[in-house]
Amino acid sequence: MVTLSSALKERLSQPLKIGDFEVNSRVLQSPLSGVTDLVFRRLVRRYAPTSMMYTEMVNATGLHYVKQLPKIMEVDPNERPISIQLFDCRPDFLAEAAQMAVAEGADTVDINMGCPVNKITKNGGGSSLLRQPELAGEIVRSVVNAVNVPVTVKTRIGWTDKEINILDFAKRMEDAGAKMLTVHGRTRAQGYNGTAKWEWIAKVKEVLSIPVIANGDIFSVEAAVKCLEQTGADGVMCSRGTLGYPFLVGEVDYFLKTGEAKPTPTPVERLQCAREHLQMLFEYKGDRGVRQARKHMTWYSKGFMGAAELRGQLSTIENVQQGLELIDQAIARLVESSETVQEDEAEAALIPAGAL
Ligand SMILES: Cc1cc2nc3c(=O)[nH]c(=O)nc-3n(C[C@H](O)[C@H](O)[C@H](O)COP(=O)(O)O)c2cc1C
Numbered sequence: 095m096v097t098l099s100s101a102l103k104e105r106l107s108q109p110l111k112i113g114d115f116e117v118n119s120r121v122l123q124s125p126l127s128g129v130t131d132l133v134f135r136r137l138v139r140r141y142a143p144t145s146m147m148y149t150e151m152v153n154a155t156g157l158h159y160v161k162q163l164p165k166i167m168e169v170d171p172n173e174r175p176i177s178i179q180l181f182d183c184r185p186d187f188l189a190e191a192a193q194m195a196v197a198e199g200a201d202t203v204d205i206n207m208g209c210p211v212n213k214i215t216k217n218g219g220g221s222s223l224l225r226q227p228e229l230a231g232e233i234v235r236s237v238v239n240a241v242n243v244p245v246t247v248k249t250r251i252g253w254t255d256k257e258i259n260i261l262d263f264a265k266r267m268e269d270a271g272a273k274m275l276t277v278h279g280r281t282r283a284q285g286y287n288g289t290a291k292w293e294w295i296a297k298v299k300e301v302l303s304i305p306v307i308a309n310g311d312i313f314s315v316e317a318a319v320k321c322l323e324q325t326g327a328d329g330v331m332c333s334r335g336t337l338g339y340p341f342l343v344g345e346v347d348y349f350l351k352t353g354e355a356k357p358t359p360t361p362v363e364r365l366q367c368a369r370e371h372l373q374m375l376f377e378y379k380g381d382r383g384v385r386q387a388r389k390h391m392t393w394y395s396k397g398f399m400g401a402a403e404l405r406g407q408l409s410t411i412e413n414v415q416q417g418l419e420l421i422d423q424a425i426a427r428l429v430e431s432s433e434t435v436q437e438d439e440a441e442a443a444l445i446p447a448g449a450l
Pocket of ligand 1: 209334
């Protein structure tokens with residue numbers, strides 16, 4: 095098991111300062127399109143009450159024309175700290191969208207400059223802004239002028255291995271008024287493949303005065319600690335490691351604060367969480383929520399007896415009742431099998447040692 099050095103504990107003991115906004119946790123839940131809706135965030139926050147969460151990315155052009163708040167931008171008045179993430183390439187649309195985000199309750203506004211998806215980059219948004227650093231700076235200045243909350247940026251290290259420009263880019267973001275930078279240590283060309291190059295995050299940390307958050311391959315408490323040590327970053331952001339595992343941010347946060355590992359949830363506890371997730375998605379979004387829940391349910395169904403079969407069944411559920419019943423049956427099977435094991439152990443304990 096990893097240990098928390100006193101140097102790291104000391105370095106991270108103060109609140110994270112994003113401009114004049116303070117966060118009492120150095121672990122953040124990343125924005126994940128199709129995942130980090132209000133329901134998912136509620137589950138993550140149960141285990142990490144003081145951590146910063148992000149909405150899914152919201153299209154500023156869409157907001158400009160529709161003028162109506164999409165469901166992915168909805169924030170619960172009780173959920174704080176919360177950042178609303180926007181994407182686009184138009185400084186004026188982003189400024190307008192940022193004002194709507196603040197009106198909805200955003201503590202900070204984050205601008206996505208890292209999304210690798212073609213649909214986004216071909217319209218000039220996401221990671222394509224790495225290739226337009228002047229426009230990216232103009233965007234940050236425009237949004238900073240439009241709102242009275244800190245503006246932050248999330249990006250990658252470059253477009254390709256041959257075009258790693260994060261050091262210059264990061265400095266431009268800071269000069270334009272960004273109050274925090276999250277760096278995903280991959281290039282756009284890497285997508286989500288290969289390992290995240292944390293060494294570039296360490297270099298970014300050396301050239302900036304604003305907080306730098308490290309992102310990429312934080313799948314465990316051990317990885318989070320290693321990343322913080324290697325990069326000198328001010329915090330870590332968990333992403334794919336939270337899929338089907340809303341406990342991760344809380345586990346890392348607890349370890350960084352206490353130096354002790356939280357007991358990890360048992361398969362039954364993970365399934366109970368899946369059950370609640372499904373129920374809450376249904377209550378929040380109706381049958382559309384159930385369809386969205388399918389992928390979540392498959393992510394939860396891992397690492398226990400019968401998980402593969404359950405995964406197959408949950409990936410095609412048609413209604414909430416069907417999903418709940420499948421999960422209840424799986425929980426009952428796991429409880430029954432653990433009781434059998436306990437009975438066997440108890441029986442074995444009664445047999446005199448010499449008789450075995
Ligand atoms: C399903 C999925 C959706 C994502 N959606 C967003 C998003 O809306 N905004 C964003 O900035 N990054 C998004 N990302 C990128 C992650 O936030 C993160 O930067 C990336 O997964 C790297 O971290 P990891 O290696 O720990 O997963 C998404 C990633 C995945 C897998």
